[in-house]
Amino acid sequence: MADGYRETLKEKVVRATKETGVLPCIKLHEKIDNVLEYAQAMYDGGARVVEVTMTTPGVLEYIEAIATHFEGRMYVAAGTVLDATTAREVILHKGSLLVNPCVIPEVIEMGNRYGIPTYSGAFTATECFTAMKAGASMCKIFPGKLGGPAYMTNLKMVFPELDLIPSGGITLDNAGEFIKCGACAVSGARTFMDMPKIESNGIGWITKQVSAFIEVISEAKKEPLLIP
Numbered sequence: 001m002a003d004g005y006r007e008t009l010k011e012k013v014v015r016a017t018k019e020t021g022v023l024p025c026i027k028l029h030e031k032i033d034n035v036l037e038y039a040q041a042m043y044d045g046g047a048r049v050v051e052v053t054m055t056t057p058g059v060l061e062y063i064e065a066i067a068t069h070f071e072g073r074m075y076v077a078a079g080t081v082l083d084a085t086t087a088r089e090v091i092l093h094k095g096s097l098l099v100n101p102c103v104i105p106e107v108i109e110m111g112n113r114y115g116i117p118t119y120s121g122a123f124t125a126t127e128c129f130t131a132m133k134a135g136a137s138m139c140k141i142f143p144g145k146l147g148g149p150a151y152m153t154n155l156k157m158v159f160p161e162l163d164l165i166p167s168g169g170i171t172l173d174n175a176g177e178f179i180k181c182g183a184c185a186v187s188g189a190r191t192f193m194d195m196p197k198i199e200s201n202g203i204g205w206i207t208k209q210v211s212a213f214i215e216v217i218s219e220a221k222k223e224p225l226l227i228p
Helices: 009-020 035-045 059-069 084-092 105-113 125-134 149-158 175-180 195-201 204-220
Strands: 022-026 049-053 075-079 097-099 118-122 138-141 186-188
Touching: 009 022, 009 049, 009 075, 022 035, 022 204, 035 049, 035 059, 035 204, 049 059, 049 097, 059 075, 059 084, 075 084, 084 105, 097 105, 105 118, 105 125, 118 125, 125 138, 125 149, 138 149, 149 175, 175 186, 175 204, 195 204
Parallel strands: 022 049, 022 186, 049 075, 075 097, 097 118, 118 138
Antiparallel strands: none
């Protein structure tokens, strides 16, 4: 970067996502007192951007608590943001990233108004183009498992400038292939928050899972992209 250039918040969040290659998600069905422990486990594994879904009870409180605790070290996204009002509430509670499962122009517009990136849900080429045109920073290809790794190649062939982050059905076995086929990172909730495994192995399981994904993705990025 040029001397004197100050990186914007949007650029910092996108860069942190790309550098680690993961966007682990906290998704809970009931309110808990130790959400910072889950965020800490993800941070210890190497995550520098984490997501909390809007379907989680107490989500705005969690976003603000995590953002405050990790200020300057890790950014917090809100997932399943479905309207502009919710997007603004997220931003007011120190959220640094908006994520949704489909293309919602008003959410992207609200994020851009406040200098906050949006990873817009999309699947088809038309949806990706619509998200790009609206100003999304990345396209969250959901569900990623449906198209598989090769589908990333199809999208990158027509939209080489598009950053893709598949979510849904991403595993340690296929994450590397998604990256080699053109994804810049991967995302998921159950991928990183498998409650039965956490109950059996302790919260340290999350740290190991995040770390393992980052390692797999780092190795995959050393390989040539599989794009004709």
